[in-house]
Amino acid sequence: MNSVEPPSSGSHIVWIGKNARGQWVAQHQNGLYGGLFVNRADAVRYALFENGHHSEAIIAVGCILELDMASHPTANAALGEAGSRAA
Known part of the structure; x- marks a missing residue:
């Protein structure tokens, strides 16, 4: 029998929805x-x-969901490093 374990915390939550242009978005x-x-x-x-x-950790949102990859501190640091290398 297969059992599904719930996520240990909110670390697995992914939002699913459409952006303003009608594209589907999946966002941690x-x-x-x-x-x-x-x-x-x-x-x-x-x-x-x-x-x-x-x-069980995928949540469908009913409002506009825009992809935002710069909202996490690690992502911000990586973007900053990439920008400084390109300059």
Whole structure:
């Protein structure tokens, strides 16, 4: 019998929704990963892959969801380093 373990914390939560342009968005709650997708099925598949197949931690939002990869401190640091190397 297969059992699904709930996430140990909120670390696996991924939001799924549409942005203002009608594209599907999958976004980790802390901005660790995310992407834009043509359809909902692809967004859900990506979210499941990235969050360790915790389907109970995928949350569909009813409002506009814009992809924001710079909201996490680690992402901000990586963006800053990439910018300084390119200059």
